Amino acid sequence: MEKVFRYIEDHADMYLDWLIEACNQPSVSAQNRGMVEMKELVKRFLNMINVEVEEITTDGYPIIYGELEEGHNKTLTFYNHYDVQPEDPIDHWKSPPFEASIREGKIFARGVADNKGNLIARICAVHAYQQIYGKVPINLKFIFEGEEEVGSPHLEFFAKEHPNKLKTNGIIWEGGSREVESKRPHIGLGVKGICYVELTCKGADMDLHSSEAAIIENPAWRLIWALSTLKNEQEEILIEGFYDDIVPLSDLDKKFIGSMIYDEEATKKLYGISKFLKNVSGDALKESLTADPTCTICGIESGYIGEGSKTVLPSIARVKLDFRLVPNQSPEKIAQLLRNHLDKHGFTDIEIKQAHGLHPFNTDPNHPFVNTVLKSMDEVYQEPPVILRNLAGSSPMYKMLKNTNIPAVQIGVANLQSNYHAPNENIFIDDYIQGIKVTAAVINNFR
Amino acid sequence: MEKVFRYIEDHADMYLDWLIEACNQPSVSAQNRGMVEMKELVKRFLNMINVEVEEITTDGYPIIYGELEEGHNKTLTFYNHYDVQPEDPIDHWKSPPFEASIREGKIFARGVADNKGNLIARICAVHAYQQIYGKVPINLKFIFEGEEEVGSPHLEFFAKEHPNKLKTNGIIWEGGSREVESKRPHIGLGVKGICYVELTCKGADMDLHSSEAAIIENPAWRLIWALSTLKNEQEEILIEGFYDDIVPLSDLDKKFIGSMIYDEEATKKLYGISKFLKNVSGDALKESLTADPTCTICGIESGYIGEGSKTVLPSIARVKLDFRLVPNQSPEKIAQLLRNHLDKHGFTDIEIKQAHGLHPFNTDPNHPFVNTVLKSMDEVYQEPPVILRNLAGSSPMYKMLKNTNIPAVQIGVANLQSNYHAPNENIFIDDYIQGIKVTAAVINNFR
Numbered sequence: 001m002e003k004v005f006r007y008i009e010d011h012a013d014m015y016l017d018w019l020i021e022a023c024n025q026p027s028v029s030a031q032n033r034g035m036v037e038m039k040e041l042v043k044r045f046l047n048m049i050n051v052e053v054e055e056i057t058t059d060g061y062p063i064i065y066g067e068l069e070e071g072h073n074k075t076l077t078f079y080n081h082y083d084v085q086p087e088d089p090i091d092h093w094k095s096p097p098f099e100a101s102i103r104e105g106k107i108f109a110r111g112v113a114d115n116k117g118n119l120i121a122r123i124c125a126v127h128a129y130q131q132i133y134g135k136v137p138i139n140l141k142f143i144f145e146g147e148e149e150v151g152s153p154h155l156e157f158f159a160k161e162h163p164n165k166l167k168t169n170g171i172i173w174e175g176g177s178r179e180v181e182s183k184r185p186h187i188g189l190g191v192k193g194i195c196y197v198e199l200t201c202k203g204a205d206m207d208l209h210s211s212e213a214a215i216i217e218n219p220a221w222r223l224i225w226a227l228s229t230l231k232n233e234q235e236e237i238l239i240e241g242f243y244d245d246i247v248p249l250s251d252l253d254k255k256f257i258g259s260m261i262y263d264e265e266a267t268k269k270l271y272g273i274s275k276f277l278k279n280v281s282g283d284a285l286k287e288s289l290t291a292d293p294t295c296t297i298c299g300i301e302s303g304y305i306g307e308g309s310k311t312v313l314p315s316i317a318r319v320k321l322d323f324r325l326v327p328n329q330s331p332e333k334i335a336q337l338l339r340n341h342l343d344k345h346g347f348t349d350i351e352i353k354q355a356h357g358l359h360p361f362n363t364d365p366n367h368p369f370v371n372t373v374l375k376s377m378d379e380v381y382q383e384p385p386v387i388l389r390n391l392a393g394s395s396p397m398y399k400m401l402k403n404t405n406i407p408a409v410q411i412g413v414a415n416l417q418s419n420y421h422a423p424n425e426n427i428f429i430d431d432y433i434q435g436i437k438v439t440a441a442v443i444n445n446f447r
Numbered sequence: 448m449e450k451v452f453r454y455i456e457d458h459a460d461m462y463l464d465w466l467i468e469a470c471n472q473p474s475v476s477a478q479n480r481g482m483v484e485m486k487e488l489v490k491r492f493l494n495m496i497n498v499e500v501e502e503i504t505t506d507g508y509p510i511i512y513g514e515l516e517e518g519h520n521k522t523l524t525f526y527n528h529y530d531v532q533p534e535d536p537i538d539h540w541k542s543p544p545f546e547a548s549i550r551e552g553k554i555f556a557r558g559v560a561d562n563k564g565n566l567i568a569r570i571c572a573v574h575a576y577q578q579i580y581g582k583v584p585i586n587l588k589f590i591f592e593g594e595e596e597v598g599s600p601h602l603e604f605f606a607k608e609h610p611n612k613l614k615t616n617g618i619i620w621e622g623g624s625r626e627v628e629s630k631r632p633h634i635g636l637g638v639k640g641i642c643y644v645e646l647t648c649k650g651a652d653m654d655l656h657s658s659e660a661a662i663i664e665n666p667a668w669r670l671i672w673a674l675s676t677l678k679n680e681q682e683e684i685l686i687e688g689f690y691d692d693i694v695p696l697s698d699l700d701k702k703f704i705g706s707m708i709y710d711e712e713a714t715k716k717l718y719g720i721s722k723f724l725k726n727v728s729g730d731a732l733k734e735s736l737t738a739d740p741t742c743t744i745c746g747i748e749s750g751y752i753g754e755g756s757k758t759v760l761p762s763i764a765r766v767k768l769d770f771r772l773v774p775n776q777s778p779e780k781i782a783q784l785l786r787n788h789l790d791k792h793g794f795t796d797i798e799i800k801q802a803h804g805l806h807p808f809n810t811d812p813n814h815p816f817v818n819t820v821l822k823s824m825d826e827v828y829q830e831p832p833v834i835l836r837n838l839a840g841s842s843p844m845y846k847m848l849k850n851t852n853i854p855a856v857q858i859g860v861a862n863l864q865s866n867y868h869a870p871n872e873n874i875f876i877d878d879y880i881q882g883i884k885v886t887a888a889v890i891n892n893f894r
Contacts, residue, residue, distance in 0.1 A: 205719030228675035391828030
């Protein structure tokens with residue numbers, strides 16, 4: 001592999017140019033901007049490394065599917081997406097979001113971290129390997145969707161309609177990142193799920209003068225009372241059955257959680273807080289972050305909240321709740337349990353709108369594929385990896401991989417200050433190059 | 448009195464012109480618009496009926512104080528204000544707010560109901576009486592402030608600094624109105640008080656990604672938990688001591704409450720509700736409206752409540768609460784009880800800002816002055832009066848009259864659809880003329 005690594009280093013500028021080319025092509029799925037051009041660009045790159053490309057058409061943007069080599073024992077799949085988030089607020093960018101700019105050892109561009117950096121790095125890794133050995137020692141598959149930033153509405157359909165294309169021994173998923181200070185790379189073995197709902201409680205047809213509150217029901221109060229039955233001050237979620245499906249952490253889970261870095265003092269300082277929830281710290285804190293399901297008020301609104309005092313009896317009250325789910329919980333079931341709970345407590349009038357749901361997904365940390373990736377990381381990085389049982393963000397992994405036992409791990413080229421979905425999105429050039437090497441190492445070690 | 452009434456009828460057009468002149472002069476205290484001009488206009492009207500006028504200067508707008516006659520047994524005082532609310536939203540007005548417009552037997556203008564109609568009607572009544580009898584049979588005092596719509600910040604100072612000017616046997620206060628269908632006139636014997644507070648709960652210094660909710664405190668949840676300790680689903684306010692000072696209703700109170708008109712079906716239809724709070728109706732409903740203190744969420748806000756789902760852990764949560772207070776409760780004490788309650792329940796971190804407070808004020812329904820006014824109403828109106836122990840809105844009565852035993856009643860020229868503080872504020876011309884007559888009758892009957 002030394003030769004491959006050296007080739008990558010020697011051709012770092014070329015691989016950087018490839019990434020810049022990809023970044024300079026807008027591909028905003030939410031706004032149907034540049035999607036066709038980006039798809040063609042990705043196909044061209046895949047063709048360059050001899051991948052046979054097929055377009056899977058959907059009602060939305062096509063999934064680019066590709067295969068390389070055949071007849072090997074092992075198959076490795078790369079999941080990535082060629083769409084990016086909108087660049088708003090544009091005023092906060094220091095350089096144009098779709099004109100990659102290099103400053104302080106970093107590349108700045110919309111999508112460079114999420115996830116064009118990873119997508120191109122996978123291609124570069126194959127390319128470099130091919131330059132040295134002629135061909136890769138395993139079968140490769142590429143699943144590059146164009147709708148990840150709008151909720152992957154067709155990924156489930158893809159998995160269902162194309163079971164053979166899904167067949168593989170392991171997936172390198174987008175995601176993963178690197179500590180900025182310690183430089184320790186992260187490997188993710190899964191994501192929490194999410195159940196996002198909006199509750200609405202209605203009173204009179206219009207806002208009334210608050211003197212009427214003596215005789216007219218206030219929907220804000222009803223919503224407060226309903227919410228107060230959902231979670232208590234000890235942070236226990238009181239919805240009947242909420243915790244039933246949760247699988248206890250294994251010893252290995254706990255070991256991996258123990259490997260996490262969490263700078264408590266820095267976080268406290270950054271966020272301006274004096275303590276963490278329930279006053280936890282150390283391993284208990286890391287365990288909470290990784291393994292606790294949550295019930296969060298993301299937003300609540302009723303009546304008048306502007307300057308001064310307006311004596312109003314509101315006609316409507318709304319709250320947005322986000323439940324982060326851990327392995328074996330399901331968003332559909334949680335939404336149903338919530339409905340049952342509200343009904344049982346007399347809040348049949350409170351309406352639930354399920355905005356979106358994503359199942360948690362976790363790869364068995366004992367799976368040999370995890371070891372292969374860890375070994376590959378060891379070959380590239382000086383720093384020991386941080387093994388994350390659950391990444392903070394959600395991901396459509398479950399949509400594609402449910403009903404399979406395919407292991408999927410997340411490694412990548414971004415870092416913890418990459419500004420995902422935000423202005424001045426960036427990655428370190430060095431992390432990009434190292435990311436190409438790790439991918440090449442996985443290809444080499446997985447045979 | 449027939450002669451006085453006839454004079455008023457014969458000079459209705461002139462008295463209407465006086466009102467129109469007053470309405471056409473903007474006097475928005477909140478915006479310091481036209482206040483000097485309006486003050487001069489009011490002084491001119493008072494001079495016309497031979498009132499000796501004195502300007503009581505304050506840090507804000509002056510109080511116009513006047514006296515007429517002396518040496519009689521009885522003194523009657525008129526409290527009114529020469530300022531009005533801003534006219535926003537201007538787009539909703541069918542005619543310009545400061546160009547009085549007559550349509551369908553009504554006068555439309557900002558302030559015509561609140562309370563230039565009453566202010567001018569008091570002057571007209573004196574004028575008509577003087578035309579017939581040369582002079583009035585009692586001493587009259589006029590207290591016309593210019594800051595009622597901005598909270599009467601100097602009324603307490605006036606009462607304290609000028610005890611002799613305050614001295615009187617009874618006050619006709621602004622307020623009062625008339626049913627639109629039944630035409631029954633209202634007489635108010637007091638107002639509920641109000642304690643308006645804003646509670647703020649803070650979390651991290653900035654909004655965070657909601658995945659952090661597993662370890663970072665959510666101020667929205669804390670506020671929900673705090674609120675849920677304030678009032679239960681049975682509408683019982685749980686703040687210790689909240690109900691302690693309340694005086695039970697007397698038989699006369701109950702009789703007066705029984706005289707109230709409340710069209711339950713029409714209200715249900717208008718508001719789109721199927722039942723009243725706690726399912727009450729009949730006298731119990733009227734009693735609740737008149738005599739129950741309240742704790743109302745006027746507004747609550749935290750996090751993101753726009754379109755779609757944003758996974759945010761809010762950094763701050765705020766609620767505006769309005770307590771309507773009944774006789775013998777005090778806003779200062781309620782604010783202190785609230786502080787004690789929150790502290791006792793562990794919410795020492797929740798900040799209370801008291802936005803404003805007004806004490807309740809009630810005149811003893813057995814006071815002979817009440818009977819004099821009721822008798823005067825009988826002489827003018829065909830319809831029996833509705834006696835309201837508490838008007839819905841608040842008023843600075845207590846600020847001026849605390850530490851006195853002066854009775855004050857509210858009668859006036861507006862009606863229940865006069866659009867106080869709202870676009871297209873209006874009164875019926877007929878109610879204005881009848882209001883002049885009632886004032887003249889009180890002057891006559893009070894000697």
